[in-house]
Amino acid sequence: MNTHQKHGFWHRYFFSLDHKDIGFQYMLTIFFMVAIGGFFAYVFRMHLAFPDMEVPLFGLVTNTDYNMLITNHGLIMMMWLALGMLLAVAGNYLIPILIGTDDMAFPKLNKLSYWFFLISVILMVTSFFLPKGGVRGGWTMYPPLSVGDFGYNTPYATFSDRFFSSNSFVLLAIVFEFTALLMGGVNFFVTTLNKRAKGMTLMKMPLVVWMINIASVLFMFSVGPLVAGTFMLLLDINVGTGFYDPYRGGDPLLWEHLFWFFGHPEVYVILLPPLGILAEVISVNSRKPLFGYKFILTMTLIAAVLSMMVWAHHQFVSGIDPRAATVFSIFTIIISFPFAGIILAYIATMWYGKLRFNLPMKWAVGSVVLFTLLGGFTGLHLGASVFDIYAHDTSFVVAHFHYTLFPTVIFGSFAGIYYWFNKFSGRELNKTLGNLHFWLTFIFFNGFAFPLFLLGLAGQQRRVANYSQIEFLMQDPLPLYRQIATISAVILILTQFIFLFNFIWSLLKGKKVSTDNPWEANTLEWQTSSPPPHGNFKTYPIVYHGPYEYNIPDRDTDFTPQNEK
Amino acid sequence: MNSISTSITETQKPPVSGSLIAVIMVIIVEMMFFGGLVSAYILAEAGQIEWPPAGQPRLPFWLTFGNMIILLLSAYTMWLYIHRLKKEIVAPIYLKLSVFLGSLFFLIQGYEWARILLFGIQTQASLFTSFFYTIIGLHGFHVLVGLIILLYIWRKMSTQKVENQYNYAVSAGTFWFFVVALWPILYSLIYLN
Numbered sequence: 016m017n018t019h020q021k022h023g024f025w026h027r028y029f030f031s032l033d034h035k036d037i038g039f040q041y042m043l044t045i046f047f048m049v050a051i052g053g054f055f056a057y058v059f060r061m062h063l064a065f066p067d068m069e070v071p072l073f074g075l076v077t078n079t080d081y082n083m084l085i086t087n088h089g090l091i092m093m094m095w096l097a098l099g100m101l102l103a104v105a106g107n108y109l110i111p112i113l114i115g116t117d118d119m120a121f122p123k124l125n126k127l128s129y130w131f132f133l134i135s136v137i138l139m140v141t142s143f144f145l146p147k148g149g150v151r152g153g154w155t156m157y158p159p160l161s162v163g164d165f166g167y168n169t170p171y172a173t174f175s176d177r178f179f180s181s182n183s184f185v186l187l188a189i190v191f192e193f194t195a196l197l198m199g200g201v202n203f204f205v206t207t208l209n210k211r212a213k214g215m216t217l218m219k220m221p222l223v224v225w226m227i228n229i230a231s232v233l234f235m236f237s238v239g240p241l242v243a244g245t246f247m248l249l250l251d252i253n254v255g256t257g258f259y260d261p262y263r264g265g266d267p268l269l270w271e272h273l274f275w276f277f278g279h280p281e282v283y284v285i286l287l288p289p290l291g292i293l294a295e296v297i298s299v300n301s302r303k304p305l306f307g308y309k310f311i312l313t314m315t316l317i318a319a320v321l322s323m324m325v326w327a328h329h330q331f332v333s334g335i336d337p338r339a340a341t342v343f344s345i346f347t348i349i350i351s352f353p354f355a356g357i358i359l360a361y362i363a364t365m366w367y368g369k370l371r372f373n374l375p376m377k378w379a380v381g382s383v384v385l386f387t388l389l390g391g392f393t394g395l396h397l398g399a400s401v402f403d404i405y406a407h408d409t410s411f412v413v414a415h416f417h418y419t420l421f422p423t424v425i426f427g428s429f430a431g432i433y434y435w436f437n438k439f440s441g442r443e444l445n446k447t448l449g450n451l452h453f454w455l456t457f458i459f460f461n462g463f464a465f466p467l468f469l470l471g472l473a474g475q476q477r478r479v480a481n482y483s484q485i486e487f488l489m490q491d492p493l494p495l496y497r498q499i500a501t502i503s504a505v506i507l508i509l510t511q512f513i514f515l516f517n518f519i520w521s522l523l524k525g526k527k528v529s530t531d532n533p534w535e536a537n538t539l540e541w542q543t544s545s546p547p548p549h550g551n552f553k554t555y556p557i558v559y560h561g562p563y564e565y566n567i568p569d570r571d572t573d574f575t576p577q578n579e580k
Numbered sequence: 581m582n583s584i585s586t587s588i589t590e591t592q593k594p595p596v597s598g599s600l601i602a603v604i605m606v607i608i609v610e611m612m613f614f615g616g617l618v619s620a621y622i623l624a625e626a627g628q629i630e631w632p633p634a635g636q637p638r639l640p641f642w643l644t645f646g647n648m649i650i651l652l653l654s655a656y657t658m659w660l661y662i663h664r665l666k667k668e669i670v671a672p673i674y675l676k677l678s679v680f681l682g683s684l685f686f687l688i689q690g691y692e693w694a695r696i697l698l699f700g701i702q703t704q705a706s707l708f709t710s711f712f713y714t715i716i717g718l719h720g721f722h723v724l725v726g727l728i729i730l731l732y733i734w735r736k737m738s739t740q741k742v743e744n745q746y747n748y749a750v751s752a753g754t755f756w757f758f759v760v761a762l763w764p765i766l767y768s769l770i771y772l773n
Contacts, residue, residue, distance in 0.1 A: 120598045197609060201602045208601060209594035235605055239612025240619075247620070247714065256703050256710035258620070264628060264707040269620055276616075 032122040033549050035439065037129050038108035044136055045099045046515075051140070052091035053508050059084040064494070064501035066483040081480035082151035087143070089154025090185065094192060095136065097424045098281070101288040102196055102234065103132065105431060106203045106227045108439065112540040113221050115212025115558060115578070117550040120205040124198050131195035138188035142181035150181045153478065155274055156248070158259035158267050163252055167260045177253050186245050186252075193238050200231035212539065212578075214558035219577070221538050221562040222305065225312060226291030230284045233319045237280035244273030271333055275326035283322040285420065287315060289427025290357060293379045296430050297361050298563045299536045300376040301368030302573055305563040307360045314353035314360075321350040331400045332407045340400040347398035351391060358387050369566075373534075374449045375434035381457050382426035390419035393468070408478070411471025417464045425456075429514075436518075437533050441546040442525035448517040455510040462503030466496040535574045538562050542576050599751040607758045610722070614762060617718070618769060621711045632708040632773060636701060639712070639771050640692055647688045648767055651723075654681030655760040658730075658753050665746045672737060675749075678756070679730050686723050689716070712770060719759075719766055726752075726759045 027036055054072075061068075062076040069075050076084070107125065111118055119125045143149045152160035159167060163182040177183065207228050211220070247258040248270065257263030259270050298305040305311070327335055327343040361383055370376070393415040397403045406412060429452075436444050471477075475488050482488045482497070532541040537560065543552050556578035564575040625631045632638070654677070661674035693716070703713045733748045740748065 121602070197606075201605045204605060205598040205601045208596070209598050232605075235609045236612055239609050239614075240616030243613050243616035243620070246718075247617075250703070250710070250714060254703050256714070257707060258624075258710060264624065266623065266627065269623060273616055273620070 030126070032118070032126055034107050034111050034119050034122070034125060035547065035549075035551075037125050038104050038106075039439070040129050041099060041103045041107060041132065044133060045096055045104065048091050048095040048099075048136060048139075052088050052096060053511065055084040055088040055091075057505055057508050059088070060501040060504045062480075063482060064498045066481050076480075078480040079148070079151065082153075083143075083149040085478075086150050086152060086154050090150070091139070092420075093154060093281075094189060095139070097285045097420065098192070098196060098234075099132065100428050101285055101424065102227065102230060103128075103199050104428075105223070105288045105292065106199060106231065108435070109540070110203050110206055110224055110227060111210070112543075112547060112551050113224050113538055114207060114210065114215055115539040115552065115556040116206065116210040117552065117555075119202045120210055121202050125202050128195045128198035128202070131191050131198065135188040135191035135195065138184050138191065142184040142188070145179055145181050145184065147180060150185045152182070155278070156182075156186075156270075157274075158248060158251065158270050161248065162259070167251075167257065167262065174253065180252070183249060183252055186249050190242060190245055193242060196234060197238070200234055203231050204228055212556050212558050215577075218309070219558055219561050221291075222294040222308065222311060223288065223291030226287040226294075226315065229315055229319055230287040233280050233287070233322065234284045237277045237284075237323065240273045241277035244270055268330075268333065268335070271330050272326070275329045276323075278329065279326040280319075280322045282419070283318060286354075286423050287319075289382065289423045289430070290315075292427050292431040292434070293361060293382060295536075295538065295562075296375045296379040296434050297364050297383075298565065299434075299534050300371045300373060300379070301365045302371070302565045303364055303368040304561075304565055305360070306363035306366075308561070308563065311357050311360050314356040318350055318353035321346060321353070325350055328398055328400070328403065331403045337400075344398055344400045348395060351395055351398070354391060358383060358391075374444070374446065374453065375430045375534075377450075377453050378426050378430035378433060381453070382422045382430060385418060385422035385426070385457075385460075389465075389468075390415065390422055394419060406471060408476050409471035410467040410475045410477055413477050414464050414467035414471060417467070421460055421464065425460075429453075429456075432518075434534070435540070436521070437528050438540055438545050438547070440522050440525070441528055441544075442521050443528055443533075444521045444525065445517050448513055452510060452513045452517065455513070456507060459503040459507040459510065463500050463507055466500040466503075470496050470500075532576075535572070537564060537574050537577050539577055542578055597747045597751070599747065600754065603751045603754045607755065610758065614715075614718075614766075617711075617715055618765070621715065621769065624707055624711065628707070633706045636706065636708070638773075639696070641771055643688070643692060644767060644771055647685055647692075648763055650681050650688070651685040651760050651763055654678045654685065655757055657681065658756050662746070662749045662753050665742065665749050668742050670737075670742065670745065672734070675730065675734055675737070679727060679734065682723060682727050682730065682756075686720065686727065689720055689723075693717075693720075715766055715770065719762060722759045722762070726756045729755060 029040075031037060031040075058070050058073045058076060059081055061070040062081060067075075107119075147164050150156070150161070161182055163177065163180045207220070207224060247256070250256045251258055251260070257265045259265045259267045261267065294305055294311065325343055325346045327339060328347045331340050331343075365380075372380075393411070397406060397412065397415055433444060433449060436442075470493060473488075473493055475482070475493065479485065482494075528545050531543065531545050534541070539552075539556055539558070540547070542556060558577045559580055560575050560577045562577060566573045567575055657674045657677040661671060661678065664671040664674065701709050703710050729752045733752045736748060737745055
């Protein structure tokens with residue numbers, strides 16, 4: 016097995032083959048993207064609450080600016096933060112070390128996948144600086160809006176005009192990113208199947224490994240049609256085909272189907288890895304075996320299959336057949352059962368456990384509470400087409416969306432980062448700053464997203480650049496709600512700087528860990544040194560136990576490391 | 581005691597090689613990719629009264645049919661090659677035949693494409709030609725990638741043990757079989773109208 020070597024900066028951050036380094040590269044790149052997406056959110060929230068006023072650090076927001084900001088906020092957060100953080104970072108860092116092996120099955124492919132990701136980030140960022148500015152067609156890129164400034168039937172636009180437009184660049188960026196994630200996904204799956212430690216049967220794998228793999232496979236099954244659609248859209252922009260041009264027999268609805276056939280499984284691709292992280296964190300901090308390992312797994316597989324059959328619930332107001340809408344409504348409501356089952360299993364894990372409310376556990380419980388009570392529950396409402404047709408174009412959908420994705424993507428990622436930080440840096444995060452970060456995020460996230468429910472029910476349309484022009488939306492108390500939401504969002508964004516400071520400071524100067532297994536966990540990553548050497552383990556571990564055997568009678572300790580006889 | 585000393589030789593040998601699993605996963609993605617294209621094509625066809633649209637030359641049915649036979653033959657020789665390797669008989673002539681037949685298919689298809697272009701049928705002409713160039717072009721691209729993979733293992737072969745040769749050939753062959761199997765479907769959809 017490889018020995019630990021010290022590498023220089025370039026080698027570590029650009030050419031490393033070590034899965035941990037590649038995971039870290041992904042994480043830094045994603046932090047950079049999130050900074051952009053967060054800044055955009057700040058600008059357009061300020062503009063919505065205080066229309067026609069200059070936004071500090073940006074200036075006056077025109078309608079064009081607003082469209083650009085909101086489109087790119089959505090794209091960056093969905094495609095680069097959520098998919099990147101939960102497939103690439105979590106998968107790269109966790110899978111080899113949790114199954115007890117030295118590295119990925121194809122380390123070079125892994126490096127290549129990061130480079131493709133980097134190219135996609137560069138293309139995305141370049142798109143802001145192209146002659147006509149960033150994309151402005153909404154993050155779902157519905158044609159004809161996304162065909163660009165030249166649109167269909169404008170023969171005077173030259174090829175270079177069309178190619179060097181933000182639409183082409185963003186579509187290319189998406190293709191590159193998905194290629195990167197596919198390479199990563201292939202790697203995760205092969206590694207999991209072929210490189211497990213001795214004794215690590217499939218049913219002894221930690222749930223997070225299962226979840227990331229199911230998410231990767233789900234991603235592979237769903238991404239093809241979107242890449243095909245993206246390719247056709249690129250041809251429409253650059254070559255002059257008319258796939259989405261109704262004038263020439265094409266169909267704009269085709270894009271919506273291809274997009275949402277990926278888009279809906281995507282939210283489960285995003286949701287499953289955090290659910291896996293929650294399983295680890297909750298079981299460790301409840302000092303109890305996870306309730307229903309196989310049950311959770313079965314429910315996940317059912318949900319993965321069902322998630323391929325619900326996509327058109329995004330299109331209830333896009334002119335699909337009402338009979339089809341009924342079918343998709345029914346599937347959408349059915350898919351909440353498996354997730355309710357998983358959440359109940361987590362609650363049952365905590366039931367009568369010896370709970371430790373440390374930082375990762377706070378994020379995990381916060382995630383379960385918000386995701387269940389407000390995210391999932393309003394999803395049931397929106398799944399029914401009768402309600403969705405009323406609420407679809409209002410802030411209600413925005414609130415629902417943020418209540419599903421923020422608790423899972425952000426809270427889940429933070430649960431993971433706070434949980435595994437000791438392992439991957441060998442140092443500890445500051446607890447006071449961590450607590451401050453958690454409580455401010457929890458409070459001001461609700462302060463931001465909850466008023467949007469009320470605004471949506473009051474009839475506030477989304478995708479409106481300037482509410483001051485719509486009289487009934489300026490009646491009291493709606494502007495007040497918007498201002499509460501905005502001020503909370505701004506504080507929420509500022510709060511993340513506490514985390515950033517804590518992260519960087521602890522990484523460089525934090526207290527060194529006193530033990531390799533601070534949470535007294537069973538899984539294999541805690542049985543090696545912190546940070547683990549290149550190659551992860553001094554010797555290959557042999558696995559004798561399942562991952563969640565806490566509080567087994569007749570033992571000295573209340574935990575049973577997987578590799579202990 | 582945290583872990584027990586083991587040497588690297590004691591890790592298990594996987595029942596299915598990693599590269600074959602990877603190729604199967606790639607094929608899943610490709611199937612969904614072409615599934616997206618083909619379903620878009622079928623939907624577009626369903627929305628038209630006359631398909632392909634009136635006033636456009638018909639596609640060369642028989643030439644492409646012969647070409648399909650060539651492609652299928654190249655899959656058969658690839659299968660023979662793998663089958664021989666399994667019995668530890670190295671017969672590179674079959675691999676070379678596969679590469680030759682595959683290249684022939686690619687060239688004939690390219691010739692036909694150029695001829696159709698010279699007739700003045702361009703991508704923008706109609707929805708049908710847009711789909712024709714996109715789907716056939718993408719399949720051609722996959723044939724090219726498959727040929728590059730076959731050439732790569734051709735080069736690799738001389739330096740490898742028979743067992744490794746077999747693993748390489750199975751992984752590359754699986755991708756080639758997929759590319760070949762795709763063609764009759766696309767042919768029947770686009771040429772048989």
